Amino acid sequence: xxxxxxxxxxxxxxxxxxxxxxxAALLWLRLLDTLARSKAISRHLARKLxxxxxxxIFLLCWLLYSGGPQSRxxxxxxxxxxxxxxxxxxxxxxxxxxxxxxxxxxxxxxELLHGPVQYGVIFVLMTLLFxxxxxxxxxxxxxxSGGDGCADIVGRRWGRAVLPWNPRKTWAGSAAxxxxxxxFALAFLALFTRLEIFQLxxxxxxxxxxxxxxxxxVVEAVSGQDMDNITVAVSALGMAWLLTDGMRVWGAAxx
Numbered sequence: 001x002x003x004x005x006x007x008x009x010x011x012x013x014x015x016x017x018x019x020x021x022x023x024a025a026l027l028w029l030r031l032l033d034t035l036a037r038s039k040a041i042s043r044h045l046a047r048k049l050x051x052x053x054x055x056x057i058f059l060l061c062w063l064l065y066s067g068g069p070q071s072r073x074x075x076x077x078x079x080x081x082x083x084x085x086x087x088x089x090x091x092x093x094x095x096x097x098x099x100x101x102x103x104x105x106x107x108x109x110x111e112l113l114h115g116p117v118q119y120g121v122i123f124v125l126m127t128l129l130f131x132x133x134x135x136x137x138x139x140x141x142x143x144x145s146g147g148d149g150c151a152d153i154v155g156r157r158w159g160r161a162v163l164p165w166n167p168r169k170t171w172a173g174s175a176a177x178x179x180x181x182x183x184f185a186l187a188f189l190a191l192f193t194r195l196e197i198f199q200l201x202x203x204x205x206x207x208x209x210x211x212x213x214x215x216x217x218v219v220e221a222v223s224g225q226d227m228d229n230i231t232v233a234v235s236a237l238g239m240a241w242l243l244t245d246g247m248r249v250w251g252a253a254x255x
Contacts, residue, residue: 010066014074017064021078024057029082033099043107044156048149051119055145058123059138059188063195072131076124083120086112118229119144126233135198139185139209140236143216147181148232151220169221178217185209208243215239 007013029050036046058079065071088094090112100109122144130137155173163169186202186209193200219235220228 004064006064010068011070013064013066014068014071017061017066017071018074018078020064021058021061021075022081024061025054025078025082028053028057029099045153048153052145052149054119054123055141056184056188059141062132067132072127075131076127079120079123079127083117083124086116086120090117114226115229122229122233132192132197135189135192135200136237136240138188138192139212139240140233142184142188143181143213143236144229144232146184147177147213147216148220148228150180151177151217163221166222168225174217174221177220178213181216182210182213185213208240211243212236212239 005013006016032041032046032050032053035041036043041049061078062075065075085094085096086099089096089099090109092109100107100112123141126137126141151169151173154176155170159170159172161171163171163174186206189198189200189205189209190202192198193202213236215238216232216236219231223231
């Protein structure tokens, strides 16, 4: 740590990493804002692509930090600042019509106070609580960004059979949630293990990871429209906690 050394001075390395994180996140956000505004893609698709892309971009930028005590706090500053921006826009204290159009379903700025703010708060908490000390934070963020984001896109486009207990959700969307969440999480676990940040036995970690993803998928399927970011994250964390002692049974150094 870091994977890419820019300077031998940890604080300077971390400040540069923070700037790069901000730049990458804002570039992704503005790119999708522009595409939605020009009607090259729908507002809904732009919102979900922002949702899906933010997680991987953020985690990849973790590889630039020095790994010092200040690293997690500076890394958390990027999603905290962007979340604060969304909150101010949602409250009407800051004007940004492009962000409203890209991040809301109906064009109502107050919608940013729900999904986008919840999403950002979870990113901050996972960074501060887990950082690179445990893969749990990465798993939760990948299920939330990749799994939950893909579920809505696939469900709207290809979902025909709705879930009997929730007519707003489809079997196709839930399948996408499970597969994408598992795939995104496994890909980042493999990357961070390859870089020797985590000491994992990936083959033995497949079952615990699948159980965590399956739990989050079931909970997402019964969650309300404005609460699924929270319920998905909490359920994934809860299952990871339940599995902590069971890791010895599965034989995986997962948590």
